Amino acid sequence: MAIAKEAHGWLADLIKINTTNPPGNEQIAAMYIAAVLEKEGIKAEILDLAPGRSAVVARLRSAAMAQPSRALLLVAHMDVVGVDKARWTVDPFAAVEKDGYLYGRGAIDDKGMLAANLAAFIALKRANPRLNRDVIFLATADEEQFGDASVKMLIAKYWDKFAAGFALNEGGQVVLKNGKVQYVTVQASEKVPVNVAVIARGKSGHASMPTKDNAVVHLAAAVAKIGSYSAPVHFTAIVRRYFEQLAAIEDDETAKWIRSLDTTDRGEHAQRVISDMNPLWNAMLRDTIAPTMLTAGVRVNVIPGEARANLNIRLLPGDTIDVLVAELTKLVNDPQIRFEIQPDAGLAAPPSSLENDFYATITKVAGREFSGATVVPFQSAGATDSAQLRLHNVQSYGFLPFPLTEEDFRRMHGDDERIPLASFTKGVDVLTKIVAEFAAAR
Numbered sequence: 001m002a003i004a005k006e007a008h009g010w011l012a013d014l015i016k017i018n019t020t021n022p023p024g025n026e027q028i029a030a031m032y033i034a035a036v037l038e039k040e041g042i043k044a045e046i047l048d049l050a051p052g053r054s055a056v057v058a059r060l061r062s063a064a065m066a067q068p069s070r071a072l073l074l075v076a077h078m079d080v081v082g083v084d085k086a087r088w089t090v091d092p093f094a095a096v097e098k099d100g101y102l103y104g105r106g107a108i109d110d111k112g113m114l115a116a117n118l119a120a121f122i123a124l125k126r127a128n129p130r131l132n133r134d135v136i137f138l139a140t141a142d143e144e145q146f147g148d149a150s151v152k153m154l155i156a157k158y159w160d161k162f163a164a165g166f167a168l169n170e171g172g173q174v175v176l177k178n179g180k181v182q183y184v185t186v187q188a189s190e191k192v193p194v195n196v197a198v199i200a201r202g203k204s205g206h207a208s209m210p211t212k213d214n215a216v217v218h219l220a221a222a223v224a225k226i227g228s229y230s231a232p233v234h235f236t237a238i239v240r241r242y243f244e245q246l247a248a249i250e251d252d253e254t255a256k257w258i259r260s261l262d263t264t265d266r267g268e269h270a271q272r273v274i275s276d277m278n279p280l281w282n283a284m285l286r287d288t289i290a291p292t293m294l295t296a297g298v299r300v301n302v303i304p305g306e307a308r309a310n311l312n313i314r315l316l317p318g319d320t321i322d323v324l325v326a327e328l329t330k331l332v333n334d335p336q337i338r339f340e341i342q343p344d345a346g347l348a349a350p351p352s353s354l355e356n357d358f359y360a361t362i363t364k365v366a367g368r369e370f371s372g373a374t375v376v377p378f379q380s381a382g383a384t385d386s387a388q389l390r391l392h393n394v395q396s397y398g399f400l401p402f403p404l405t406e407e408d409f410r411r412m413h414g415d416d417e418r419i420p421l422a423s424f425t426k427g428v429d430v431l432t433k434i435v436a437e438f439a440a441a442r
Contacts, residue, residue, distance in 0.1 A: 011115035016093055027053060049148070053141050056139045060121070071136055072136065073167040079143055088416055090103045101419065101420055119431070143384070143385055166438075189317055193314055197340040202215040215336070221334070226331070227289075231286040246258060287315050287319055290311070317348045352397055365434045401431045
């Protein structure tokens with residue numbers, strides 16, 4: 001497929017543009033994308049958000065008057081998370097090809113999707129079919145930090161430029177096992193991120209005279225209790241449907257436990273077994289808490305008066321942080337510890353419908369192109385730009401179209417992030433077909 005070869009070049013170029021967030025510097029990537037689009041005769045618009053930070057939008061029109069409720073939005077983000085270069089075997093911003101892989105920060109998250117969206121959009125323009133709806137390309141900024149240049153700000157300033165009824169974004173998976181696609185997930189919902197500070201206070205003093213109210217000791221004890229806590233299981237409609245469909249294709253032993261998840265006699269045991277089998281399944285079933293940062297002390301010989309930890313919490317849609325914090329307060333049971341909910345929380349959005357033509361098109365094309373693989377709805381543990389879109393009545397779906405192994409997925413946000421070149425080519429082809437089938441009039 002010729003467009004996939006071009007997209008390979010676009011992906012390599014985008015990896016070489018360092019958009020580590022912070023600070024982001026997405027404007028350079030936005031200008032690169034705009035130039036690619038302009039070369040195809042497609043008018044692209046740079047949407048400025050903050051100094052050095054921009055998004056880029058372009059549209060293929062189906063009629064003189066836009067119909068936002070019918071429009072399809074192809075969205076991906078340009079920023080990437082930071083790297084520890086010493087832990088990489090290659091330069092993370094050199095787009096190195098090795099052993100059938102393209103290495104680089106953002107290869108999967110999310111510049112692979114960005115290049116594939118660009119390819120699908122340009123392929124549609126070149127084919128020049130009669131469109132039954134507008135198709136909009138949008139490259140966003142600040143997805144990883146969700147700050148002043150995020151999709152929330154983009155919507156506030158420029159919503160009329162990309163308002164749509166449907167969207168395709170990152171968030172789902174094409175799960176590859178033993179060289180074969182095992183199943184495909186389409187993200188229709190996501191958990192809600194909230195950060196909570198755990199603060200211990202005590203008397204500061206000379207380290208030569210230890211005291212029982214040492215803030216570090218109390219914080220350590222609190223974090224240890226929180227680290228071993230499991231929130232109760234709560235089935236959302238999407239998660240229930242995900243496991244129902246997965247039970248039909250998993251091995252007999254796994255399927256047996258999946259089918260027992262919501263039974264009265266074996267449910268609790270099955271929930272423990274399934275949670276231990278797969279960290280993702282555990283995260284889909286309950287609110288999760290991950291201690292991520294510890295801060296204390298000014299000198300090695302001074303007992304600090306305060307010690308802090310950060311808890312990165314992911315709530316199931318519909319659950320509230322106040323209830324969970326009350327539970328943790330009871331669990332820790334220490335008057336020297338207090339919890340402080342941080343102001344940067346995500347927002348719970350309604351799930352996207354599983355009963356419309358776009359979801360049906362995604363499942364039909366994905367099932368066909370991946371040799372009859374089962375396609376299941378998915379609630380992601382991580383947050384994406386789709387939550388903000390859903391809050392604006394967009395039926396947004398996450399579908400990362402590249403067949404990837406568990407090992408590949410683990411490298412996202414990690415060391416030696418890479419994408420198999422064959423998977424990238426296949427993903428571009430599948431995404432292009434989904435867009436064409438949904439947007440081209442018959």
